[in-house]
Amino acid sequence: MERLQKVIANAGVASRRKAEQMIQDGKVKVNGKLVTELGVKVSDSDRVEVEGIELTKEEKRYFLLYKPRGVVSAVTDDKGRSVVTDYFDDIPERLYPVGRLDYETSGLLLMTNDGEFANLLMHPKYNVEKRYVARVKGIPEKRKNCNNLHVGS
Incomplete structure (x- = not known):
């Protein structure tokens, strides 16, 4: 299990900080459900979408x-x-x-x-x-x- 913002960053979508902001802004879904709170952990079997686009592992x-x-x-x-x-x-x-x-x-x-x-x-x-x-x-x-x-x- 990995933190959602780390998964987003590792997929090359954005930096971790920007990924955190995207989560808080309501731009991320996990298994079809909107996620707006930080700290959510996902597994390799979870389906993650950012702004409607499903992530693939880079x-x-x-x-x-x-x-x-x-x-x-x-x-x-x-x-x-x-x-x-x-x-x-x-x-x-x-x-x-x-x-x-x-x-x-x-x-x-x-x-x-x-x-x-x-x-x-x-x-x-x-x-x-x-x-x-x-x-x-x-x-x-x-x-x-x-000293320089x-x-x-």
């Missing part, structure tokens, strides 16, 4: 993307910049990045529709070690009264 997908500079590590961008999901237009599943790289940073990024796996990798309580390599111009120097490193001139 196949879990995993991709590695070498994110170039000038691309946002997000699903959408309110400034109209290119985002990592732009590289997956031909993939029907709702993918999202696991972790983030700065806009002007390039590097390897995992893309998936597997929320549980993404959470295991990102949530601090699972203590997954991450390693970053940074290349900078100049020699970093420590400034007085400051700055690039020297």
Whole structure:
């Protein structure tokens, strides 16, 4: 048994938070009955509908993307910049990045529709070690009264 909002999110319809709002807004039915309260659990045999469309289980997908500079590590961008999901237009599943790289940073990024796996990798309580390599111009120097490193001139 899994929480309804998790099932909706895992089906790629919406994030868990948006799924919770959809439930509260009366847009979800389980076995033909309207559900508006959070906390309802469903099994694989239950029929779940969101806005009249029956959910099907999405196949879990995993991709590695070498994110170039000038691309946002997000699903959408309110400034109209290119985002990592732009590289997956031909993939029907709702993918999202696991972790983030700065806009002007390039590097390897995992893309998936597997929320549980993404959470295991990102949530601090699972203590997954991450390693970053940074290349900078100049020699970093420590400034007085400051714990941050700055690039020297």
